[in-house]
Structure formats: structure tokens, C-alpha cells
Amino acid sequence: MPIFAVHYTYSEATVPGRDTHRPEHRAWLSGLVEAGTLLSSGPYPDGSGALLIFRAGDEAALKDLLAQDPFARESLIDAVRAVEWSPIMGAFAD
Numbered sequence: 001m002p003i004f005a006v007h008y009t010y011s012e013a014t015v016p017g018r019d020t021h022r023p024e025h026r027a028w029l030s031g032l033v034e035a036g037t038l039l040s041s042g043p044y045p046d047g048s049g050a051l052l053i054f055r056a057g058d059e060a061a062l063k064d065l066l067a068q069d070p071f072a073r074e075s076l077i078d079a080v081r082a083v084e085w086s087p088i089m090g091a092f093a094d
Contacts, residue, residue, distance in 0.1 A: 001056065001057060002055070002056060002058065002084050003039070003084070003085050003086070003092060004054045004055075004056055004059075004062050004082050004084055005052075005083055006052040006062070006066065006080065006082045007049060007050075007051055007079075007080070007082075008050045008077045008079075008080060009048065009049040009077070009078045009080075009081075010047065010048060010049050010076070010077065010078060011078045014076040014077075014078065015047075017074055017076045018071060018076050021071060021074050025069060025071050028069060028070055029041055029052075032054075032065075036055065037055055037056070038052065038053070038054055038055075039055060039092060040092075041053065053085070059082070059084070062082055063082075066080060066082070
């Protein structure tokens with residue numbers, strides 16, 4: 001199954017909303033980790049966004065999944081960049 005690197009971009013304007021909805025967002029992410037769909041995720045130290053590594057059948061399935069993120073539902077993500085990624089070595093390589 002393809003792996004996708006997803007980059008979320010955040011702005012200062014969404015900090016209050018993200019703080020409010022972070023528990024729900026992290027619970028959603030935890031469920032995806034348990035299901036094997038989310039391989040890893042975490043925010044950038046400067047607060048500008050986050051990197052999420054997903055397994056998904058295709059780009060359309062990934063898009064549908066990302067729409068379920070509480071941050072997305074609350075319009076707290078300024079931009080999303082998703083690219084298929086082919087790890088050759090390391091923890092995510094097949």
C-alpha cells in the first residue's frame with residue numbers, strides 16, 4: 001500500500017482553535033495509528049505545521065481520510081501538501 005507524506009501548514013490565527021480541538025485531533029490520530037493507517041506524526045518545533053506519514057490505497061482515499069481530521073473539519077489547517085513517498089531504507093521501507 002502506498003505511503004504518503006502529508007504536510008500541514010498552520011498560522012498564528014488558528015492557535016486558539018487548535019488548542020481547543022487538539023485532544024480530539026490526537027485521539028483521531030491515535031485511532032489511525034492503532035489501525036496501521038498512520039505510521040507517524042508530529043508538529044514542527046517552530047509551530048508552522050506538522051508532518052504526518054500515512055498508508056492509504058490511493059490519493060483519493062487519503063483525501064477522504066484527511067477530511068475527517070478534527071482540525072480539517074474546524075478549518076484549522078491553512079494548507080495541506082500530500083505527496084506519495086517511496087522509502088528505500090529505514091523504518092518505513094518495505
